[in-house]
Amino acid sequence: MTRNSTLSLVTAGAAGLIFGIGLAIAQMTDPQKVKAFLDVATIADGTWDPSLAFVMGVGLLVTIAMYRLARPLPKPWVGAAFAPAPKPKVDSPLVIGSAVFGIGWGLAGLCPGPAIADLGLAPGEVALFVVAMLAGSWGAGLTLANRGRSSTLPHGNAATT
Amino acid sequence: MTEFTPLSASIGGALIGLSAGLLWLANGRTAGISGIFGGVMPLRPGDLAWRLVFLVALPIGAIIGAGIGPAVLSEISDAPPQLGLSPLVAIAAGLLVGAGTRIGGGCTSGHGICGLARFSVRSLVAVLTFMATAIVTVYVVRHVL
Numbered sequence: 001m002t003r004n005s006t007l008s009l010v011t012a013g014a015a016g017l018i019f020g021i022g023l024a025i026a027q028m029t030d031p032q033k034v035k036a037f038l039d040v041a042t043i044a045d046g047t048w049d050p051s052l053a054f055v056m057g058v059g060l061l062v063t064i065a066m067y068r069l070a071r072p073l074p075k076p077w078v079g080a081a082f083a084p085a086p087k088p089k090v091d092s093p094l095v096i097g098s099a100v101f102g103i104g105w106g107l108a109g110l111c112p113g114p115a116i117a118d119l120g121l122a123p124g125e126v127a128l129f130v131v132a133m134l135a136g137s138w139g140a141g142l143t144l145a146n147r148g149r150s151s152t153l154p155h156g157n158a159a160t161t
Numbered sequence: 162m163t164e165f166t167p168l169s170a171s172i173g174g175a176l177i178g179l180s181a182g183l184l185w186l187a188n189g190r191t192a193g194i195s196g197i198f199g200g201v202m203p204l205r206p207g208d209l210a211w212r213l214v215f216l217v218a219l220p221i222g223a224i225i226g227a228g229i230g231p232a233v234l235s236e237i238s239d240a241p242p243q244l245g246l247s248p249l250v251a252i253a254a255g256l257l258v259g260a261g262t263r264i265g266g267g268c269t270s271g272h273g274i275c276g277l278a279r280f281s282v283r284s285l286v287a288v289l290t291f292m293a294t295a296i297v298t299v300y301v302v303r304h305v306l
Contacts, residue, residue, distance in 0.1 A: 008188050012190075012215045013215065016215035016216065017225070019194075020226060022222075023173065024223040026172070027169060029242050031243075032243060038295050041300055042162070049164065054171050057174065059181070059274050062177075066179070070182075079188040082189035090282060093264050097260075097261045098261065098265035100257050102293065104261060105295045106298025108246055109244075113268070120220030141202070
C-alpha cells in the first residue's frame with residue numbers, strides 16, 4: 001500500500017467520525033426529530049420543530065466554503081483525483097428515485113446517514129432497516145445495470161460508473 | 162413532538178459540512194452516504210476500503226457525539242433514539258430508501274449537502290422532490306390514516 005492510499009483511509013475515517021459526531025450533536029439520529037420537522041401541519045399550532053433546516057443550512061454553508069478551497073487544487077490532498085461531477089441532466093430516474101426515497105424517509109424518519117449512525121446508538125432497532133436499505137440499493141443497482149446493458153450504451157459498463 | 166434546538170442543530174450541521182469538505186479536499190470524494198453505502202455492493206476491491214472505513218467510523222462518531230453532546234449542551238437529549246419501527250415498516254422503508262437513493266443518485270447528504278454546495282440543479286430537483294414526498298408521507302401517516 002502506498003503512503004497516499006494509507007493516508008486516504010485515515011482521512012476517510014476522520015470524515016466518517018466527524019460526520020457521525022455531527023449527526024448525533026444535531027440529534028438527527030433521532031427519527032422523531034426528523035419526523036417533527038417533516039410534519040408541517042404542526043406549523044399551524046406552533047409546535048413545529050425546524051431544527052433539521054438549521055442542520056442542512058449550516059452544513060451547506062460550511063460545505064460551500066470548503067468546496068471553494070478545493071477549486072484551485074489540481075488534485076485532492078491525498079486522493080488520486082477529484083471524482084467527476086455527475087451529468088447535470090434532470091431526468092425521470094432522478095425524480096422517481098428521489099420521490100421513492102422521500103416516501104421511505106417519511107415512513108421511518110431515517111435517511112442513510114442517520115440509519116448507519118444508529119448502528120452505534122440503537123443497533124437492535126435499526127439493523128433490519130439497514131439490511132433492507134442495502135438490499136434495496138443493490139437490487140435497484142442491478143436493475144439499472146441490466147437496463148443500461150440492454151439499451152444503447154456503447155460499452156455496456158453502466159455498472160462500473 | 163420535539164423541541165426546537167437551533168444551537169445543537171447548527172453545531173451538528175457545521176460538523177457535517179466539515180466532514181463533507183474534508184472528504185472532498187483530502188480524498189476528492191462526495192460525502193453522499195447512500196452512495197458510499199450503496200457502492201459497497203457489488204464488491205470492487207480497489208474502491209472498497211475507504212468506504213468501509215468511513216461507514217465503520219460513522220456510528221463510532223455517533224457514539225462519541227451522543228456521549229459528549231448532552232454534557233456540553235443542555236438542549237441535547239441524553240436518551241438513546243427511539244425508532245419505534247415495526248419490522249414491516251423497517252423493511253418497507255429500508256427498501257424504499259435503498260432503492261430510491263440508488264435510482265435518484267443520492268440522499269439528504271449527497272444531493273442535499275454536497276450537490277447543493279456545487280449549485281447543481283439536478284440536486285435541487287432531487288431535494289425538492291424527496292422533501293415533498295416525505296412531507297406528504299408524514300402528513301398521511303399522522304393526520305389521515
